[in-house]
Amino acid sequence: MGNTHLAESSSVQSVDRALTILEILAQRGESGVTEIAADLGVHKSTASRLMTALLNRGLVDQVSDRGRYRLGLGLVRLAGSVTSSLDAVSGSRAVTKALAAEVGETVNIAVLDNNRVLYVDQVIGPSMVSMRSWLGQSVPTHCTASGKALTAWLDESDRIAARPDSWTKLAQNTITSGEALEKELKRVRELGYAVANQEMETDFMAVAAPIRNEHDEVTAALVISGPASRIKPDDFESLGHIVKQSASKLSGNPNFWRE
Template sequence: MGNTHLADSSSVQSVDRALAILEILAQRGESGVTEIAADLGVHKSTASRLMGALLNRGLVDQVSDRGRYRLGLGLVRLAGNVTSSLDAVSGSRAITRALATEVGETVNIAVLDNNRVLYVDQVVGPSMVSMRSWLGQSVPTHCTATGKVLTAWLDKPERIAARPATWKKLAPNTITSVDALEKELEQVRKQGFAVANQEMEADFMAIAAPIRDEHDEVTAALVISGPASRIKAKDFDALGHIVKLSASKLSGNPNYWRE
């Protein structure tokens, strides 16, 4: 998909500023007009007017009658349009649901978004334990099974560009060096699937396989995830093959997931 903010080829400054507000609110959660104005480097009256335009279209909501702002449900409506058209075109939902039922865990489809992974589809498994929603989440590449699958087959320069900005240790097994990551990606290419074993969050496991287009390019990742108490080392191989099989059913078609 497009970069978060390219050089301003063929753009409109005021529109770009308004869309920058959305990014700021995505990071901040909620914010006041004066704070946003400082972030944008504009006067607060300008920030207020730009915010007004976003408010009028439901892309932001006011936290109270007069005051702080946050991202609005209008975005959910628009994003629902994106994901349902993906479902309609790719026919992926039947396959992901079958996989979720077969392995009993949550299933996602994810794409590469610059040097991050974006989760664009989700089927929650039937397990009773409350798991967070990954849909629409953006995570680093190096500590996720999806990130490994999405980067393992990239050429070297692209693979370098997809590395994380920081090698922060997020969980007990987080990979924190280039050498270790390259060795892991070699293993992914050999196995045809990736495992993230408590690398992004303690107690959180994931196994992912690549979805490929008609030219055999990796376009998305199919992943199952759950707690370490249910996904054990002795099962990685069998589960990896099951995920690969489902991913292959999603493969061979034009790139629906557009990056």
């Protein structure tokens, strides 16, 4: 997904500016017109008009009567349409619900988003432990089963590009070097599935398999996740085989999510 701010061919400058405002607000939380104007390199009257256009459609919201703006709920509504159409195109919900029922844990679909993992759909299994909704969340690639499943089959240069911005130790088993990650991804290719054993968060376990398009390219990952009290390392092999089988039911579809 291109994320250049400057125009590629056939761009529309004022639309680009408005969408850049959305990205700035996503990163910063909230912002004023003068700040946005400075970021865009335009006059504050221009920024004000662009904000008003976004405000009228609910894509931004005013934090107070005067001043600061933030992203609006119109984005949540539009995103709800995206996840509904994921199912409409691929019938993925039937597969993910069946998987959740079979293994008794939460199931997600994730995609590679530059060097991050984006969760695009979720079915909650009969888990005994409270877990938050992953939908719309973004996590690093090196310490999640989904991230490993999404990157293991990339060309070496793309795998390097997909590495995290930071090798900070996030939990007790976090991979903290490119060398260790390469070794792990080699193992993922051998097994055909990826695992995460308390690598991004304490107590968070996951097993993931790639979903491929008709050209055998990895376009998404199917993920089973749950707490360490429920998913033990001894379970990885059997869950790995199960998630591979379910992922293969979702593979081969040309219109599944593309990067």
